[in-house]
Amino acid sequence: MEKSVNAKFAFVGTFMWFASYIIWMVNVGNGIWIPLSNAFFGVDKTQEWSIFGLTDGVQTLGILAIIWIIVITFVTSKGLDKIKRITSIGGSAITLINVILFLGGLLILVLNKGVMAQPVTTHAFFQSPNQSYTSMIQVFSFVVFAIFAYGGLEVVGGLVDETENAKVNFPKGLAISAVVIVVGYAVGIFMMGTFTNWNFVFTNGGGFAKATGSNATVTLGNVAYIAMNNMGYQLGLAMHLSEYAAIQVGIWLSRYMGLSMFLALSGAFFTIIFSPLKTIIEGTPAAFWPKSFTKKNSNNMPVNAMKVQAAIVIVIIVFVAFGGKSAAKFFDILTAMTNVSMTLPYMFVAYSYFGFKKDESIEKPFTIYKGKxxxxxxxxxxxxxxxxxxxxxxxxxxxxxxxxxxxxxxAGPIFFTIVALYMFNRYEKKTNLK
Structure with missing residues (x-):
């Protein structure tokens, strides 16, 4: 981006990328307790939790998130890499969940003699059962979720130099990944329809909540666990088990998913708490940062910068969690913040491609788009x-x-853009680049 456009553009775009992980930590710091609750209880009980006399479940999650950020920052500053290795087991467990989804949905469909829980009609292809996405504007707003499904593909760009015959295999790998994602989502949505009726499962106060004795409000934070719980419940009913046994199957499947997600998110947190921060500090001139930020401890961690980062995350958590919103609205806000923050940097990278193609002085080991x-x-x-x-x-x-x-x-993207511009202007004055 620096060579294609200019240094300021590159720094703002890169800082936005870093900031997106700040928002990610806010989101996951609050949401990670949902899989933990599912791991222990088989259902989401976080909305019933209360500590320090707080009666609002959202505020309780906010306090737990603050404690989580402090603990993860402290532990990671000690360089305990073994923890990441242990929690990476969650990745394999998550992969198995997808297999369970496909095989479980297929088995339920067979046992129910081809009857779908969510009827397949012509209307269903054009009208979402979710009342939040019925108007044209609402449907357009959902596009950012679809884009977010491809999030992370840009990260593998760092592996081009390690790819055998990169000129052929790297573009082919990206194309195959895109197809797999599209097909995977389509098949996954269809399989969800084999055991999930929208009104029965996701409408608050619906039949599934009553059948399983769950009091949890459906939110963007717990919807996946409710869906998997329902799959186990429906599988039990399809196998003609008793109501109690069917509920237990759902609870144990939800527990497995909760444990898997908790391990996977914990492992991701231990990496993200320092990796993006370390990358942006080491990838920019030292004059951008206070001297204390570039100083590392004996474990090669920028501990001072990590403390400031933790403080910023905690401040955002406090503002969001204590804003007086319900759990559903709370997770809607966090999800919207994450989606917007993590997709905006793609525009910076895409725009810089204009300059990249035009500038003949930039070395291009191989070219995908050869036309002008x-x-x-x-x-x-x-x-x-x-x-x-x-x-x-x-x-x-x-x-x-x-x-x-x-x-x-x-609020998040605007705030971090202002911070990035301030930092760059400060850097220019220090180094007399103007």
Whole structure:
């Protein structure tokens, strides 16, 4: 980005990328207790938890998230790499969940003699059962979720130099990954329909909650666990087990998913708490940062910078958690913040591709888009799609009367952009680059 556009553009885009992980930590720091609850109880009981006399489950999760951030920062600063190795087991467990989803859905479909829980009709292909996505604007706002499904593909760009015959295999790998994601989501959604009826499972106060004795409100934080719990429940009913036995099957499946997700998210947290921070500090001139930020402890960790990062995450958690919103609204806000923050940097990378292609002085070991105009079309499509999706993601809640979600969706990106511009201007003055 620096060579294609300029240093300021590159720093703002990179800082936005780093900031997206700040928002990720806020989101996951609050949401990680849901899989833990499922691991122990088989259902989401976080909305019933209370510590320090707090009666609001959202505020309780906020306090737990603050404690979690402090503990993870402290432990990671000690360089305990073994913890990451242990928690990486969660990755294999998560893979197995997808296998269970496909095989379980297929078995339920066979046992129910081909009858889908969510009827397949012509109307179903054009109208979402979720009332939050019925208007055209609401559907457009969902595009950012679809883009987010591909999040992480840009990370493998760092492995180009380690890929055998990269000129052929790397573009082919990206194309295959895109197809696998599309097909995987489509098949997964279909399989969910074999055992999931929207009104029965996801409508608050619906039949599934009553049947299983769960009092949890369906949120974006616990919806996956409720769905898997329901799969076990429906599998038990399809096998003609008793009501109690069917509920137990669902609870144990939810427990397995909760434990797997907790291990996977914990492992990710131990890495993300320092890796993006370490990357941006080491990848930029030292003059950008206070001297204390570049100082590392005996475990080669930028501990001072990690403490400041933890403080920023905690401040955001306090603002969001103690804003007086219900659990459902709370996780809607966190999810919107994460989606917007993590997709905006893609626009910076896409735009810089214009300059990258035009500048002949930049070394290009291999070229995917060899034509002189087709790449411009591709860049414009990426810019339009990501920008379009984020605009509607931001304005749609306000149109529906949820102004606070709109404000929070843009607050993070705007704040971190201002910080990035301030830091770059400060750097220019220190180094007399102007």
């Amino acid at each position: 105009t087709f790449y411009k079309f591709c860049v414009c499509m990426v810019m339009f799609t990501v920008g379009f999706a984020n605009v509607f993601t931001i304005i749609q809640p306000a149109i529906d009367g949820n102004l606070s979600q709109t404000i929070w969706s843009v």
